[in-house]
Amino acid sequence: MRTRMQPEGYDYLTRWRPGDALSAWGLARVIASRSAWREGDWVVGHMPVAERCRLGPGASPDLPPLTLPADTPSPERWLHARGMTGFTAWLAMRLYGRPQAGETVLVSAGAGAVGSLAIQWAHRAGARVIATAGNAARRDWLIDRLGVAAALDHHDSGIASRLADVAPEGIDLSIENVGGDVFEAAIEALVPGGRVVLCGLVGQYNSPEPRRAPRNLSRLTAAGGHLQPFVVPGHEAAHWEGFQREMARWEEVVAPLDVVDGFTGWPRAFCGLFNDDVRGVGKRVVRLR
Ligand SMILES: NC(=O)c1ccc[n+]([C@@H]2O[C@H](COP(=O)([O-])OP(=O)(O)OC[C@H]3O[C@@H](n4cnc5c(N)ncnc54)[C@H](OP(=O)(O)O)[C@@H]3O)[C@@H](O)[C@H]2O)c1
Numbered sequence: 001m002r003t004r005m006q007p008e009g010y011d012y013l014t015r016w017r018p019g020d021a022l023s024a025w026g027l028a029r030v031i032a033s034r035s036a037w038r039e040g041d042w043v044v045g046h047m048p049v050a051e052r053c054r055l056g057p058g059a060s061p062d063l064p065p066l067t068l069p070a071d072t073p074s075p076e077r078w079l080h081a082r083g084m085t086g087f088t089a090w091l092a093m094r095l096y097g098r099p100q101a102g103e104t105v106l107v108s109a110g111a112g113a114v115g116s117l118a119i120q121w122a123h124r125a126g127a128r129v130i131a132t133a134g135n136a137a138r139r140d141w142l143i144d145r146l147g148v149a150a151a152l153d154h155h156d157s158g159i160a161s162r163l164a165d166v167a168p169e170g171i172d173l174s175i176e177n178v179g180g181d182v183f184e185a186a187i188e189a190l191v192p193g194g195r196v197v198l199c200g201l202v203g204q205y206n207s208p209e210p211r212r213a214p215r216n217l218s219r220l221t222a223a224g225g226h227l228q229p230f231v232v233p234g235h236e237a238a239h240w241e242g243f244q245r246e247m248a249r250w251e252e253v254v255a256p257l258d259v260v261d262g263f264t265g266w267p268r269a270f271c272g273l274f275n276d277d278v279r280g281v282g283k284r285v286v287r288l289r
Pocket of ligand 1: 085088109110111112113114115132133134135138154177178198199200201202203204230231232233273274275282283284
């Protein structure tokens with residue numbers, strides 16, 4: 001969402017201008033319908049940030065916006081694990097990163113929505129995971145709940161040497177969510193032929209120059225490394241259904257929601273993603289009603 005406020009770049013999503021209504025991935029209930037949707041059904045997908053809105057069915061019944069029957073168990077799973085952040089993590093790991101048993105994987109912003117799912121995909125593949133997070137409680141959660149081998153602080157100016165300490169053999173795969181020093185440390189630690197999946201650069205979104213390349217990018221050439229950037233838009237038609245099939249079978253996935261209550265909580269909930277606001281783990285959502 002922050003990149004939609006940038007004056008330039010990130011052209012894969014419509015840019016917001018002052019005064020535009022915000023939109024977000026959401027879960028809503030049908031209160032009236034002139035289409036095949038029935039009152040009480042759930043609707044999942046990108047929608048205006050509003051207590052009530054008018055939505056239309058999508059091009060395909062299997063792609064977002066989706067409708068779920070009124071009696072769907074745990075519809076909130078579609079906010080995260082089976083929603084857009086789940087799909088992002090799935091693309092990063094199942095389509096692009098493809099971690100292997102015995103590999104060492106670095107996941108930055110590991111306690112966030114995408115990162116925490118990416119960690120679990122890596123563990124399912126039998127990889128060893130190192131993650132970063134900005135505060136001690138979130139690092140504890142990464143170790144105690146997700147079982148990462150080490151959790152590093154992205155504020156640590158010596159993060160490259162911390163990473164070398166915990167991954168002396170190097171990193172086979174890095175899922176990059178943050179940018180800056182963390183991205184540089186990952187490139188420095190990459191084994192020959194290692195992979196970097198570039199998912200996002202959240203550490204730069206508040207900067208007036210939001211798209212700075214890591215200073216050591218050329219090391220990828222020397223290491224024969226692979227850099228795979230991706231964005232979700234454009235992947236839905238080919239991969240959404242495969243993603244849903246896999247997630248439907250993964251009951252035990254850990255995918256907490258970090259809920260802020262009320263429409264007036266929106267600014268704090270949103271701005272808190274980019275500063276060191278005390279927040280929970282997983283996917284931040286705002287409950288409007
Ligand atoms: N490629 C795509 O299509 C796509 C789609 C969705 C999301 N993304 C990207 O995926 C990344 C994670 O998104 P998300 O939805 O999982 O967000 P999220 O749940 O809010 O996680 C982001 C986390 O990044 C960390 N962070 C915030 N500011 C930071 C800073 N200045 N420096 C370092 N870390 C900072 C915070 O955790 P800690 O401070 O605890 O580390 C924050 O919780 C973002 O880069 C986002 O742009 C990409």
